Amino acid sequence: MSESSFKPVVVNPWNAAWSLCWRELVRFLRQRNRVIGAIGQPILFWLLFGAGMNQTFSEEATGANFLEYYVSGTIMLIVLFTAIFATISIIEDRKEGFLQAVLVAPIPRWSMVLGKVMGGTILAVMQGMLFLILASMITISIGPLEILAILFLLIVIGIGLTSLGFVLAWRMDSTQGFHAIMNLLLMPMWLLSGAFFPVPSILGDSSSGAPSSGDYFMHWIMRCNPLTYAMASLREIMYWGDATAPLPGRGELPSFEVNLTVTLLFALIMFILACRVAREPAEGDLR
Amino acid sequence: MDTTTAISIEQLSHHYGDRCALDELSLSINAGEVFVFLGPNGGGKTTLFRVLSTLMPMQQGSVQLLGFDLAAAKQSIRQQIGVVFQSPSLDKKLTVRENILHQAALYGLSGKAAKLRADEMMGQLGIADRASDICEELSGGLRRRVELAKGMIHQPRLLLLDEPSTGLDPGARSSMWEYLQRIRKEQNVTIVLTTHLLEEAEKADRIAILNVGKLVALDTPSLLKQTVGGDTLTISGSDLNGLAEKIQNQFQITAQIVDETLRIETTTGATWVTKLTEAFPEEIDRISLGKPTLEDVFIAKTGHRFWNEGDSA
Numbered sequence: 092m093s094e095s096s097f098k099p100v101v102v103n104p105w106n107a108a109w110s111l112c113w114r115e116l117v118r119f120l121r122q123r124n125r126v127i128g129a130i131g132q133p134i135l136f137w138l139l140f141g142a143g144m145n146q147t148f149s150e151e152a153t154g155a156n157f158l159e160y161y162v163s164g165t166i167m168l169i170v171l172f173t174a175i176f177a178t179i180s181i182i183e184d185r186k187e188g189f190l191q192a193v194l195v196a197p198i199p200r201w202s203m204v205l206g207k208v209m210g211g212t213i214l215a216v217m218q219g220m221l222f223l224i225l226a227s228m229i230t231i232s233i234g235p236l237e238i239l240a241i242l243f244l245l246i247v248i249g250i251g252l253t254s255l256g257f258v259l260a261w262r263m264d265s266t267q268g269f270h271a272i273m274n275l276l277l278m279p280m281w282l283l284s285g286a287f288f289p290v291p292s293i294l295g296d297s298s299s300g301a302p303s304s305g306d307y308f309m310h311w312i313m314r315c316n317p318l319t320y321a322m323a324s325l326r327e328i329m330y331w332g333d334a335t336a337p338l339p340g341r342g343e344l345p346s347f348e349v350n351l352t353v354t355l356l357f358a359l360i361m362f363i364l365a366c367r368v369a370r371e372p373a374e375g376d377l378r
Numbered sequence: 379m380d381t382t383t384a385i386s387i388e389q390l391s392h393h394y395g396d397r398c399a400l401d402e403l404s405l406s407i408n409a410g411e412v413f414v415f416l417g418p419n420g421g422g423k424t425t426l427f428r429v430l431s432t433l434m435p436m437q438q439g440s441v442q443l444l445g446f447d448l449a450a451a452k453q454s455i456r457q458q459i460g461v462v463f464q465s466p467s468l469d470k471k472l473t474v475r476e477n478i479l480h481q482a483a484l485y486g487l488s489g490k491a492a493k494l495r496a497d498e499m500m501g502q503l504g505i506a507d508r509a510s511d512i513c514e515e516l517s518g519g520l521r522r523r524v525e526l527a528k529g530m531i532h533q534p535r536l537l538l539l540d541e542p543s544t545g546l547d548p549g550a551r552s553s554m555w556e557y558l559q560r561i562r563k564e565q566n567v568t569i570v571l572t573t574h575l576l577e578e579a580e581k582a583d584r585i586a587i588l589n590v591g592k593l594v595a596l597d598t599p600s601l602l603k604q605t606v607g608g609d610t611l612t613i614s615g616s617d618l619n620g621l622a623e624k625i626q627n628q629f630q631i632t633a634q635i636v637d638e639t640l641r642i643e644t645t646t647g648a649t650w651v652t653k654l655t656e657a658f659p660e661e662i663d664r665i666s667l668g669k670p671t672l673e674d675v676f677i678a679k680t681g682h683r684f685w686n687e688g689d690s691a
Contacts, residue, residue, distance in 0.1 A: 098533065099454075099457050099458060100457040100458070100485045100486045100532045101486045102457065102485070102486045103483075103486050103488065106483050106486070106488045107483050107484050107486075109483070110479075110480050110483030110484065111480075111483075114469060114472065114476075114480055117471070117472060117476065118469070118471045118472070121471050122471070187466070187469075187470065188463060188465040188466050188467045188468075189467055189468065189469050190467075191433060191463050191465075191467050192461070192463065192467035192481065192484075192528065193484065194433055195431050195432050195433055195456060195459075195461050196456060196481075196484035196485065197453055197456035197457040197484075197485065197486075198484055372433075372434065372435065
């Protein structure tokens with residue numbers, strides 16, 4: 092063959108990203124225990140907490156029963172868990188050697204990040220929606236338009252969380268390290284998003300008396316958590332147009348538009364950040 | 379661009395903290411040749427491989443790969459080189475075909491073109507009948523073939539391989555070499571590989587011997603062996619230092635102590651066997667005569683054995 096027969100590769104970053112994403116989906120489906128872990132545990136929690144907390148979580152004070160209140164929290168937990176599991180796989184990819192071939196391929200790094208994030212997001216959203224449909228048969232009623240809107244919202248949340256996971260996992264060389272991060276950062280982030288209990292009031296209305304310093308502290312910690320806005324957006328969509336919806340803590344947060352904007356910005360910023368860190372070589376590649 | 383040079387390396391150095399892995403390495407590799415970097419573990423081969431494959435950023439020096447500057451044109455280089463890693467880069471949960479198709483997607487192939495190319499590669503490497511097997515279930519030899527198919531999917535002009543024979547049995551090793559020789563002949567692919575196996579290096583057109591980050595020799599296998607001289611005498615005995623001195627005094631030839639043996643390079647080995655055994659019947663326990671091997675070249679250039687204590691082949 093002569094020199095001229097060498098055709099330089101014409102790279103297609105979108106196609107490469109899709110292939111990486113498709114790989115995530117195939118791997119997920121071939122590892123049954125991941126399917127069970129990601130969706131089984133949140134459902135179990137939902138049922139157990141729902142039944143156990145129902146008396147403690149006072150319907151008189153909040154206007155909501157816990158099983159119902161916790162549906163959206165569970166969806167968030169499913170999305171978080173699946174997103175996290177999807178990004179842990181970047182550590183495994185590096186350890187098993189798969190990643191090195193991707194790193195020397197002529198694709199831009201954003202294409203690699205997009206593949207990973209898309210894969211994680213699709214898995215997270217699919218499972219979140221599955222649970223939503225299950226829950227809508229048991230405890231809440233929800234229309235098709237709302238379901239579509241939730242689908243869109245979960246995609247945005249999924250992109251934000253998988254990208255966040257990617258940023259955290261990129262430099263790590265062990266999954267144990269990631270578990271520490273998960274317990275110290277990601278679980279509290281979820282707990283303090285309003286998923287489990289509403290944002291405490293600092294308005295000091297007549298029924299609950301003057302807010303304590305603890306209330307102020309929790310209120311602002313939760314207000315600083317980007318996931319709080321995602322959580323609020325999700326709840327607003329679930330009870331779209333219902334001014335008397337059982338949404339404790341609703342008055343503590345900004346309008347739906349602001350919540351949605353924060354959620355969108357979070358996803359965008361996290362994705363850009365993920366693309367940026369992926370440009371740096373991680374130490375694990377050099378061993 | 380000079381089309382006869384595939385890689386040109388000038389004054390390439392690399393450090394991990396205080397440790398120097400590559401020390402002002404300079405050499406050039408011709409287009410279309412099979413070039414081997416030979417060296418013991420820790421000699422700097424893997425560092426060099428990582429730099430050349432664009433996995434690791436270059437620290438000092440300059441490298442031209444296929445006419446592109448490694449520091450400035452990584453992307454152009456990545457489009458034209460194929461890389462086969464030592465540790466498997468396969469996704470073990472995917473099938474052979476899925477792995478190859480995925481690699482095709484990374485290199486801009488999709489749809490029918492990718493499928494055709496994947497089938498072609500699997501045919502060439504004799505893994506067509508294993509296309510639907512999950513890679514986890516394959517033997518080391520078959521996995522290496524899938525790696526080769528991945529590395530060659532985009533018809534690169536240069537194929538880089540890091541220790542490609544590691545973990546392969548002799549049969550798998552020789553079929554890998556058959557494939558490498560074939561793509562070199564049919565597609566004029568430049569093949570650059572690292573190895574710590576002396577017998578593997580013999581198959582190269584040219585060998586660069588690396589020792590602690592330095593280039594100690596560079597030539598064809600036969601010319602390298604000629605530099606050592608005609609024959610190598612290896613002597614073992616109880617007092618090697620004393621024996622070396624006696625030989626020096628009596629015959630005016632240099633005997634070098636390498637590990638537990640005394641080595642003498644000479645053009646007329648056979649006559650020396652008789653002379654020495656007659657002169658020092660007490661001191662010599664065992665004496666052997668051999669044609670120089672690449673290991674002798676390595677010893678001659680570095681003064682120590684290729685395999686250090688504790689290393690194993």
